[in-house]
Amino acid sequence: MFATLEIGNGELMKKLELFEENQQEIASLAKVLSHPARIAILQFLASTPTCISGDISDYLPLSRTTVSQHLKELKSMGLIQGDVEGLKIKYCLNKEGIEKLKSVFGDLFEEITPLENKIC
Amino acid sequence: MFATLEIGNGELMKKLELFEENQQEIASLAKVLSHPARIAILQFLASTPTCISGDISDYLPLSRTTVSQHLKELKSMGLIQGDVEGLKIKYCLNKEGIEKLKSVFGDLFEEITPLENKIC
């Protein structure tokens, strides 16, 4: 048995017990995009032919340590990948992760289209 | 005179002094989407004909006070609007804000398309 509640005009609506998978997935992806440094990193990786870790921290107005953490977060959400090349590490966008990101947000954006005829 | 730095193959790249407007705007919009409650609110508003504040807090597994704060954040980023109707407040999606959101993310997603032929 679900907990339900009545909304405005007598319709019944299921009360969320917890947030849904879907909502948590969107929120996690949004969180990784919620810092300008991480946006800058994605844009940098998309626009340069090389992608050595050190180049990224030289480019950003942040310490190497801090950039390393941002890279770790982007990697943990699958948006970038890092391939070891001797002593250096080459970072680049992860095709699958970026596609996933686009599709998840695409679905959300379709879902939240305001109705033209709504009385509000 | 810009600070510059050499990347990989001898190209010069401008060092960011601060994060750019563009990057900060994307990050702020992403931040407002970075909590499952706020995603749930947007979906709820898109899917119900009415949108009284109290209905939203009844629906979510959070206290009324907490929901009120999330509504405030969504409103401050222009994604929703709240119209006073006597004692109640009717919330709904803000067409302009939602369109802005879609266009900003659309631009980002176009920008960060991984190249098919990149050696990485």
Next chain:
DNA sequence: AATTAATGACGTATGTTTGCGACATTAGAA
């Protein structure tokens, strides 16, 4: 006018994120 209901604002406790210096690890150069 007094009561009730819907709501936002304030304060505060607890948890999370960010930024960074110091240290550890490892590949290649001397």
Next chain:
DNA sequence: TTCTAATGTCGCAAACATACGTCATTAATT
């Protein structure tokens, strides 16, 4: 083998986010 450079990890401090109880405000009801 020793030195240097590129990188990640750890631990801390400061800033920020989240959740919520209590209080204030105001509209409608009695």
